[in-house]
Amino acid sequence: MERLSFVQPDSLRDQVNRAASAVRNSTKILAISHIDADGITSLAIVVTTLERLGKKTSWRNIHQLSSETVLEVKTLVGELQPDLVIFTDFGSGQMSLVRENIQGQPGIEAIIVLDHHIPSDEDPDSWREKNEQGIIEVNPCQHGMIGSSELSGAGLAFLVAYAISTENVDLSELAVVGATGDLQDYYGRGFSGLNKEIIALAEQHGYVKVHKDLTFFGISTRPLPFLLEFTTDPYLPGITGNRDGCFAFFDELGIPLKDSEDIWRTWADLKPDEKRRVIQKLIDSILQSYENPKAATGIIGDVMTLVRRPPRTELRTAKEFSTLLNACGRNKKPEVGVRICFGDLEAWREGQTLLQQHRANLASALRRLETGGVEERPGMYLVMDPETPDTIVGVVIGMAQGSRIVPTDKPVIGVSTKVSGEGPMLKISGRAARSLVKRGVNLREVFVSASKSLNDRYGTMVAEGGGHPMAAGAFVHSDYLKEFLEIVSDLIAKSLQSTDERKSEGRG
Ligand SMILES: [Mn+2]
Structure with missing residues (x-):
């Protein structure tokens, strides 16, 4: 049986195989x-595969593929003279940048784009055309x-790695x-599509175990009381952020916090009966304080244990592993994350330090937000914090929404006025609750069309947007920030209003 037979439709599988042969045919x-x-794990997978093939490989993480950063890539291409350039986790939304700056550079035989974001080329069949031009774009959205x-x-x-070798x-x-x-x-509701197939393969080969468990962050590393203290999704009244409340919680249940050797117990150390009692009490407390009983459903979900990784470490569950990697990226050390994936122990230690810093940054940003850092506008809750670095603004607003520090009836838009690079571009992040997306709010479209109208108005590139309907981002020139936010607020307000109208028509 063909090893990729689980990859459907055939057109996607052919495209994966095409990428695999371009990799095999390349040298540098x-x-x-x-x-x-x-992005970090994508890169680690690609680089590991290339090194196993004995190819000469160079790699680099970049914050976002934009008109500025693509020039860095172009320079690298000039220095390194590769015959193949592979983009992972972006590229489909920046195809014109790739075409203009990378395609046709001396020595380049092929370009591979492995992306899962919505492509900028409107023609869904455009990948066929690109195959002829030496750009192999593999994107599930096109299939x-x-x-x-x-x-x-x-x-x-x-x-692609698996198409190259089952090893x-x-x-x-x-x-x-x-x-x-x-x-x-x-958020623990379960994987679907090819994700599910890949997980099944990983399970079958003994790398991953999926089981229903508490979805909170830190089930294999955090001492019990701190597990609850830092839980923000859902926000646990009287428990989140309340250390005494957390100790009292376990005290009331008669569950010891330390083992016989005086070491903190983690969730993974609890007996099944203890777990059941904790879960029951958590559900009771959520039901008491939330109008919507659904708030309690997300606390149990599929937890992925990486069974070959050391217990009681961040590498043991997929959720904590990914948080460790995100912490590296957000602290401008993505290469440390890639090296953690390679199994580098020193990088792992450095990553742990970055994770601690990252948590401290998040906590202080949330505290500022809670104490009057939110402005309500017609179409959004706006968070403009000069202290929050642009690398974490997206997470901060996501957490603020998850923990209901910011209401969920409108999207929350975050702006970091603290620019990390030299350039004048500011980073904007947006998050919309699932219920809003169901009602037709699409943040990606809003950011893309707001950028387009500004660019058209000024006849030059002042803004660039992208992402997903519920989580999107944009880069905006600082001189045009005010205008951009006004357009965004108007667009969202209109889309909220039109769904309200539809609703009331439906009722009438
Ligand atoms: Mn991605």
């Missing part, structure tokens, strides 16, 4: 990827799949970590 490769956990939930960048990189099956672990980092399981 430059691999470029995004800095989040999915009838949903790129935000059915396949991650790392999953796609894994499919790369161990890399399925990293594919699971990448998909988890991109929240493709929708």
